[in-house]
Amino acid sequence: QVELVESGGGLVQAGGSLKLSCVASGNIVSINAMGWYRQVPGKQRELIAATVTGGGAHYAESVKDRFTISRDDAKNAVYLQMNSLEVEDTGVYSCWIATWRDHWGQGIRVTVSS
Helix, strand or coil, X not given: CEEEEEECCEEEECCCCXXXXXXXXXXXXXXXXXXXXXXXXXXXCXXXXXXXXXXXXXXXXXXXXXXXXXXXXXXXXXXXXECCCCHHHCEEEEEEEECCCEEECCCEEEEEEC
16 A cells, blocks of 8 residues: 655745645555646646656656656655746646556645736
C-alpha cells in the first residue's frame, strides 16, 4: 500500500507563487518517475510536470518557464514551485509516482484569482 499526501495548495492572486509538496509513504521499493497532474474544469486531466529517475524534467507547454519540479528521494517527496500564476492555472493538482504501478494523491485545489 502506497499513500501520497499533498500540501501547499490554496488561494493566490494572479502573478503570485505557490509551492506544492507531496510525500509518498508505504511499500515503496523504487520510484521510476514522479510528477504532477492538473485537472482544470471542463478539460481532461493533464500531466504538467514530471521528473524521471536518472533523467531530466519535463513540462507541459502551458507551465514551462513558470513551474519547476523537484524531488527529494530520501523523503520520497516531489515538489512543484509555481510562479507567475495565472487564472488559467486554477484547478486540482494531484501528485503521481510510478513504481511498478502508478499511484496518485487525492488532489489539492489551487485557485488563482484575478
